[in-house]
Amino acid sequence: MQLPRDKYKEVRDAVSIGGPPPLWFTEAAEKSWGVHLGDAPASSTVLVRPETALNYSRATWEINKGCNFACDMCVVWKRPFAGLPIEGKTRLLEMVRDTGVLWFQFTGGEPTIDPDFIESYRMAYGMGMMLEVLTNGSRLDHTPTLEALTELPPHKVTVSLYGATAETFEALTNTRGAFKRVLHGLRAAKEAKLPLELSLIVTNHNAHEVDAMKALAEEIGAPYKVFADISPSYDGDKGPLDFQAAQYINREEVFRGCPAGHTFYHLDPFGNATMCKVGRENPINLMSTGVGGLRNLPLIADAQMLRTGGCTGCKLSDSCRVCRPLAKLYQKAEAPLENYCQHGFKEAK
Numbered sequence: 001m002q003l004p005r006d007k008y009k010e011v012r013d014a015v016s017i018g019g020p021p022p023l024w025f026t027e028a029a030e031k032s033w034g035v036h037l038g039d040a041p042a043s044s045t046v047l048v049r050p051e052t053a054l055n056y057s058r059a060t061w062e063i064n065k066g067c068n069f070a071c072d073m074c075v076v077w078k079r080p081f082a083g084l085p086i087e088g089k090t091r092l093l094e095m096v097r098d099t100g101v102l103w104f105q106f107t108g109g110e111p112t113i114d115p116d117f118i119e120s121y122r123m124a125y126g127m128g129m130m131l132e133v134l135t136n137g138s139r140l141d142h143t144p145t146l147e148a149l150t151e152l153p154p155h156k157v158t159v160s161l162y163g164a165t166a167e168t169f170e171a172l173t174n175t176r177g178a179f180k181r182v183l184h185g186l187r188a189a190k191e192a193k194l195p196l197e198l199s200l201i202v203t204n205h206n207a208h209e210v211d212a213m214k215a216l217a218e219e220i221g222a223p224y225k226v227f228a229d230i231s232p233s234y235d236g237d238k239g240p241l242d243f244q245a246a247q248y249i250n251r252e253e254v255f256r257g258c259p260a261g262h263t264f265y266h267l268d269p270f271g272n273a274t275m276c277k278v279g280r281e282n283p284i285n286l287m288s289t290g291v292g293g294l295r296n297l298p299l300i301a302d303a304q305m306l307r308t309g310g311c312t313g314c315k316l317s318d319s320c321r322v323c324r325p326l327a328k329l330y331q332k333a334e335a336p337l338e339n340y341c342q343h344g345f346k347e348a349k
Helices: 005-017 023-033 086-098 117-126 143-151 166-173 178-191 207-220 239-243 291-304 324-332 342-348
Strands: 058-064 103-108 130-135 156-161 196-201 224-227 264-267 272-274
Touching: 005 023, 058 086, 086 117, 103 117, 117 130, 117 143, 143 178, 156 178, 156 207, 166 178, 178 196, 178 207, 196 207, 207 224, 272 291, 291 324
Parallel strands: 058 103, 058 264, 103 130, 130 156, 156 196, 196 224
Antiparallel strands: 264 272
């Protein structure tokens, strides 16, 4: 629900004085969410987040770039297992809360292998954030992880799927037993009624199994999206491009603008804030600047969105399918134009 300011204040005041929730809020909660608040004090049923000066609503966090898979086409080309200690993670999450974030994504690397993932997840949940976990699914049947996700349900758990057979899956992830572990994790998550969604990652190595991957997703009973646009690594390494299945590149979707840096930001394992996962120029280290450092992020983001280099003066820019930061990555990696640019696609045809 979206509340006008006066209604927000009513709920906030009810919580602060220990009274019951306003009747209109109780009725709305029942209608919108199927939640019966009853006559209990509002302070025992409602968490009121304070207003913030920055008003960021969404953020993502690479809690750790380390991973228990070694996928050749991974955009995190180098996967160092490193990050903040739990004290630093706690301070970082408090700053995320204080910037107004409501939707928060845990990502990596593989977030569930970080030693502080469960504690960080519980902390973020307790701060009133809607949580998404972006994972390879291999640890979803890990008892402490599954207990945390079941007790404190996430908004969504998005699992990357790399094939429909053990042979293909394990060759792509370079990890023996990966397929079996992921299937165990998916079935445990489904049994626990977690809100699953699958990303079917298509490369030139597993493209022959796309239909089988869709069938597997339907068998599991999870919605899915096909993701085939392989980009250079976030560091600009072109290695992942060798695994692009060209016939599956999405050439229809048009980039229509993005709020990155204005209402959304990304964090790396050490608290460096950037406009998004791709646009990582001029990072702001929140551990040294505090929340106030984010006031500079909108201008940094706007500068990265300017058409420069080979895109200056492009007459097809209004229908380009990639943003400028992503185009810069492709250009830095000297990627074939047909991978990301309409000019190259026309030439290829």
